[in-house]
Structures are given as structure tokens and as C-alpha cells.
Amino acid sequence: xxxxxxxxxxxxxxxxxxxxxxxxxxxxxxxxxxxKKLAEFPEVLKTPENKVMGCVSQVFVVAKLDENExxxxxxxxxxxxxxxxxxxxxxxxGGLTQKEIELLTPDFIKDTGLVAxxxxxxxxxxxxxxxKMQQQAMEIEFPSVR
Numbered sequence: 001x002x003x004x005x006x007x008x009x010x011x012x013x014x015x016x017x018x019x020x021x022x023x024x025x026x027x028x029x030x031x032x033x034x035x036k037k038l039a040e041f042p043e044v045l046k047t048p049e050n051k052v053m054g055c056v057s058q059v060f061v062v063a064k065l066d067e068n069e070x071x072x073x074x075x076x077x078x079x080x081x082x083x084x085x086x087x088x089x090x091x092x093x094g095g096l097t098q099k100e101i102e103l104l105t106p107d108f109i110k111d112t113g114l115v116a117x118x119x120x121x122x123x124x125x126x127x128x129x130x131x132k133m134q135q136q137a138m139e140i141e142f143p144s145v146r
Contacts, residue, residue, distance in 0.1 A: 007108055008100065011092045015111045024117035028081070031114065034091065035083030041076030050136075054128040056121060057082045061129065063136035070095050071137045075129075081122055085129045093133055101137040106130040 007015070021027050045062055052059035057079035063071050073094050075086035092108070093101055106127055109115055115123050 008092070008096055008104075010095065011108050014088065014092060015108055018112035018114060021113070027112070027114050027117060028084075031084035031088060032080045033084070034087030035077070035080060035085075036087070038076065038083065038087045038090065039074060041074055045074070046076070052125075052128050052132040055082060055125045057125070059083075059086065059125070059129055059132075061086060061133050061136055063133065063140055065098075065140050070097055071101055071140065073133055073136075075133075082125055082129065085126050086133075089130055089133055093137070098137055098140065101134055104134070 018027055018030065021030060041060065046058075046060050050060045050062050052061060055077075057077050059075065059077040059079075059082045061073060061075035063073050066072050071094065073086075073090040075083075075090065077083040077086055093104065096104070109123075109126055109130075114126075118126070
């Protein structure tokens with residue numbers, strides 16, 4: 001069970017990767033790379049229900065269950081940093097169960113060192129993306145419906 005003391009392995013790996021980067025510019029570049037790894041996001045999913053509110057840029061996320069009832073995420077943004085947040089969080093939260101995602105807190109972002117170099121609005125954007133992804137994961141009821 002994830003908590004502030006025990007993080008899922010994917011989050012732990014990402015935190016360690018960012019901690020090795022001492023230059024804020026390198027951290028931004030790494031974040032943007034996560035966004036570039038996202039699969040193409042269908043225009044049909046860019047709906048008000050999938051939109052992340054509170055972001056200056058257009059950000060969309062969706063969640064679904066795989067055959068093992070682990071959550072998978074997809075998303076997109078018209079801004080590189082926001083898209084990077086979606087990519088990073090898709091890796092961090094993807095593959096977890098709904099219960100694990102429900103219990104997860106976004107505090108791990110502080111451990112990456114990213115927050116120190118983010119503007120307040122970008123840091124707020126990260127938390128908004130996290131909350132939307134968490135909400136999307138919690139709203140999945142039956143794998144057969146999606």
C-alpha cells in the first residue's frame with residue numbers, strides 16, 4: 001500500500017531519476033521527455049468531462065482498467081510542461097489499483113526537486129492534473145463499460 005513512507009516502485013524510480021539531475025533545466029527537459037512518450041490522444045476524448053480544470057493550458061486525461069484491474073492513463077496537453085506532468089503521472093500512477101491510487105498523495109513531487117523550479121501556477125497545475133487523474137481512476141466502475 002502506498003503511503004508517504006512507501007511509494008510504488010515506478011514513483012520511487014522517477015524520484016531517484018530527478019534527484020540525480022541537479023540543474024533545473026535538466027529537470028524540465030526530463031519532464032518534457034515524459035510528455036513526448038505519451039501515445040497519441042484521440043480528439044474525441046477531448047471533452048469537458050476529461051478536461052483538467054484550473055490549468056492555464058488545455059489538459060485532458062482519461063483512465064481505464066486493464067485486464068488485471070490495474071488503472072491505465074492516457075492524456076494530452078497543448079503545453080509541453082503540462083503534457084510532461086501527464087506523462088510523468090501516467091507512469092507513476094499507471095499499473096496501480098484503484099485503491100492504491102485513492103491512497104496516493106502527490107507529495108512525491110517535492111522529492112523530485114521539480115517544485116523548487118516550478119512557478120506557483122505550474123506547481124498548482126501539477127496538483128490539478130494529479131487530482132483529475134485520481135478522480136478519473138476512482139470513477140471507473142466496470143471494465144466492460146469503457
